[in-house]
Amino acid sequence: MQRVIPHYLIIVCPKCGLVQYVKEGQKSRKCPNSKCKNIINPRRVIVYAHSSDIHQAVKVVQQIKKNKHEMHEMKDIKSILEEVDYD
Numbered sequence: 001m002q003r004v005i006p007h008y009l010i011i012v013c014p015k016c017g018l019v020q021y022v023k024e025g026q027k028s029r030k031c032p033n034s035k036c037k038n039i040i041n042p043r044r045v046i047v048y049a050h051s052s053d054i055h056q057a058v059k060v061v062q063q064i065k066k067n068k069h070e071m072h073e074m075k076d077i078k079s080i081l082e083e084v085d086y087d
């Protein structure tokens with residue numbers, strides 16, 4: 001049996017479009033947008049990126065918010081991941 005490393009998934013609230021991360025395996029998450037409060041099922045939304053490093057997941061979310069990236073294209077997220085890759 002291999003050790004499972006938890007991943008943090010970068011998702012977007014399908015109701016309000018807020019970028020956020022959620023720990024893999026989490027069954028539901030309430031959108032942190034106080035005007036939205038949508039209950040998100042992480043298994044039913046698109047995962048734009050994932051990382052085993054929570055700091056990187058946070059950075060990706062911040063970077064997306066800062067640049068106001070449109071979250072429709074996967075290649076945008078890949079370039080953001082390259083930007084925040086500080087290893």
Ligand SMILES: [Zn+2]
Nearest residue numbers: 013016031036
């Ligand atoms: Zn929301």
